[in-house]
Amino acid sequence: MQEGTDIIMDYLELPKPIALVLDAAGNIEHLSADACTLLGYSPQELLGVNWISLCLPDSWQLKTKAIFDHLANHSDGEPEQYIYPIMAKNGDRFMFSWHSEARRDPGGAFIGSITTGIKIRDNVLQDKNSLLQSAARNQAVLDNAIEAIISIDNGGTITHINNTTERIFGYSEDELIGTNIALLLPEITLSDQRDISHYLQPENNHQFGVNREVKARHKDGSSVPIELTVAEISIAGVRSFTGIMRDISERKLSEARLKQSKEEVQQARDHLAHLDRLHIASEMSTGIAHELNQPLTAISMYAQACRNLIKNGKSDDALLPTLARIDKQAQRAGDIIRNIRSLMDKQTPHHQLTDINALIENTIELAQVDMHCKAIIFECQLSPDLPMMEIVLGQIQQVILNLIRNACDAMADNHVTDKRITIISENSPPGFVTIRVRDRGTGIDREHADKLFQAFYSTKSHGMGMGLAISHSIISNHGGDMSINHDYTAGAEIAFTLPLMPELGEPAHGS
Amino acid sequence: MAAEQRVYIVDDDRDVADAMSMLLESTGLQTRLYASAQDFMQQDVSQLAGCVVLDVRMPNINGLELQQEIRRDNPNLPVVFVSGHGDVPIAVQAMKNGALEFLQKPFRDQEFIDCVYRALNLNNEALNHRNRVSSIQARIDSLTKREYEIMHLITAGNLTKVIADKLNISPRTVEIHRARTMEKMQAKTLAQLVQMVVEAENHA
Structure with a gap:
């Protein structure tokens, strides 16, 4: 019971105000008796002593000094209200709510202050304190x-x-x-x-x-x-x-830088791919020249034959079929040039809708320009329901050409009797198209398989070892993947995939 | 030129083969086309007259290999190479193997025609020569042993008296054999006889 009564009394206790009169320098002129009791000093110990220096905790002195300075320097007569603790002789602290007014002489000069304070109950202090602290914290958070x-x-x-x-x-x-x-x-x-x-x-x-x-x-x-x-x-x-x-200027800037460096990498990649195409083209140039010479030679001979027929007084009936053949040969030369041009194209690569199966067939034709590939039988197993694909035409042609040429090289050995290349296109896995190039050569050792897509790695006596590395990079760049199919054992099979939807993050660069 | 002469064109490029054929036929020649060396080799090559136009680069059996086969079976059949490639080593090899010409595409049509005609003439001459030699040989075969002996002694430059001494017969008998030999060999002069003997010997 006793304990309960104390608590009630504690709540009922009325705060006792204390009064304090300071001179202009802040020294104590007068102090109420209650204040002396609370602080544990005798009045003699306090009079004439600086209030702030003696009775306030160190951490509050500067702030409080500023309040008094403000009081002294503002003659508008507004009283100051604030909260600060005082410290007793034995080190106890008490939080007070203070009210200060300036004392001024008739001329308005500051001659001191009169301050009254009411002790704040501890729990109230804590509430107030935490409120103040949280407000201060909020402001600090906001400001920082x-x-x-x-x-x-x-x-x-x-x-x-x-x-x-x-x-x-x-x-x-x-x-x-x-x-x-x-x-x-x-x-x-x-x-x-x-x-x-x-x-x-x-x-x-x-x-x-x-x-x-x-x-x-x-x-x-x-x-x-x-x-x-x-x-x-x-x-x-x-x-x-x-x-x-x-x-977000910084972020924008780094985004721009990232975009630029991505573009630079892209350009370097495209450039490398183009170099490889030129390399292939130069390797094939003999074949290409031969392939172009054929129709040109034929045209020339047909034309001479026409002249001879006219000279010999032959009728138009004999001439017309010959002229038609000249036409056909000119067409043939044009087709060859068209087919090669995409390979040699230096223009900034751009995606275009392409019929993959037609591309495969054209590329086989192009590959057959090369003598090594001529004696080889090409088999196509092309899926009839492939959608049109958005790809960089010349680059994918380059990849297919690289794979065909590798397959031809793998079967160049006379021991290989069944010289056949099978090219397969499939409308799978979901979201992708897969193209497989199979040969019936010696196959790929597993120990070589890891390094196969690395630059400058070649098991051949000729070539730079760039073809597959660049092909691999072209396919990755299209959002697809290139791999060796070890399940196929009759030779080598390299397969690559292309996504039906080009990656959104990589818009058709350069367009 | 013999009527049975033909130009045999072996080229895996159908269009070019067709154009060559049409050009040659427009000048009045007869041609036959073959898409591969194998196709060509299916006939009795030794019986062919004319010339062969060969593409160097063909799958399986190439032009150079086919040239060797032709040379073995029918050495009188001239071979003209056409090539779309500037393959100097192959050209050198072809010429060493006895090719008449190595034309690089695109060539001038007249050059090609001239070349084919030259080949045909060469083949014609070879055929004529072969016929002539075989007819000389037939005449030689018709000589008796004594006549053959005396023909060689005459063509070696021996006088009748020397021959008579060598063979231990009368000069008169030598004269009779000599007259018979000249008659059988259809030689009007000693010089003609010498030439025939040399031709026959060279060929043998």
Whole structure:
């Protein structure tokens, strides 16, 4: 029971005010008796002594001094109210709520102060303290946030900002408070200003907190890319908004740099692929020259035959079929050039819709320009339901050509009796098309398999060892994969896939 | 030129073979086309007259290999090579093996025609020569042993008196054999007889 009564008494205890009279220097002129008792000093020990130096904890002295200085220097007569603790002789601390007024002589000069204080109960102090601390903490958080945090009212007028706002936009707090947010966000049109929420809610999407990128304006007029998140607060029917703006110039810059270096890598890759194509073309140039010579020679001979027929007085009936053959040969020469041109194309590679099966057939024709490939039988097992694919035509042709030429080389040995290359196209796995090139040569050792797609790795006596490495990189770049199929044992099989949908992250570069 | 002469064209490129054939036929020649060396070798090559136009590069049996076969079976059949490649080593080899010409595509049509005609003439001459030699040989075969003996002694430059001494017969008998030999060999002069004997010996 006794314990319960004490608690009640403690709550019922009325705070005893203490009074304090200080001179201009802050020395104690008078102190109430209760204060002396509380502090544990005799009045003699206190009189004439500096109040702040003796009775306040070290950590509070500077702050309190500032309050008294303010009191002294502002002659408007406003009293100061504040909270600070005092420290007793034995080290005990008590928190007081203080009220100070300046004492001035008739001329208005500061001659001291009269202060009264009421002791605050500990638990009240704690509540108040934690409230103060949490407010201070909030402000500290706001000020140290890397985002500019701006509160505006429903009309777009700025009501509060944090330190970061000043740093990002270059305006001081004074310049911004009371100004319309349109100063910082010039994208806000006049009509939007009437109801700012219209602008702040992207596409009238009522989901707040969604990030979006907008262009803000710095005091110096430069454009600042920011990421904006808006929170709406509604108190008693009055709406206000807090915008959190992150300066993303750095991110934009590194994004741009990343994009540039990606492009540079892409260019280097394309360049390398082009070099490889030129290399193939130069290796094939004898074959190509031969292939072009054939129709040219034929045309020339047909033309001479026509002349001879005319000279011998032969009728038109004999001439017309010959002329038709000249036409056919000219067509043939044109086809060869068309087929080769995509291989030699130096233009920036661009994706185009392509019929893969037709590409395979054209590439076989091109490969057969080479004598080694001429004696080889080509078999196609092409899926009839392949969709059109968006690819860099010349590059994929280069890949197929590389694989065919490798297959031909693998079977160049006279021991190989069944000189056959099988090319398969499949509409699988889901989302991809697979192309397989099989030969009936010596096959690929597993020990070589790992290094096969590395640059400058070659088991052949000729060649740079770049073909497969570049082919592999072209396929990866298309979002596909190239691999050796060890399940096929009659020779070597290299398969590659191409995605039906080109990767979204890698738009058709250069286009 | 013998009527049975033909130009045999072996080229795996159908269009080019057709054009060559049409060009040659427009000048009045007869041609036959073959898509491969194997096709060509299916006939009795030794019986062919004319010339062969060969593409160097063909799958399986190439032009050079076919040239060797032809040379073995019918050495009188001239071979003209056509090639779309500037293969100097192959050209050298072809010429060493007795090719008449190595033409590189695209060649001038007239050059090609001239070349084929030259080949045909060569073949014609070879055939004529072969016929002539075989007819000389037939005449030689018709001589008696004594006449054959005396023909060699005459062509070696021996006078009648010396021959008579060597063979231990009368000069008169030598004269009779000599007259018979000249008659059988159809030689009007000693010089003609000498030439025939040399031709026959060279061929043997």
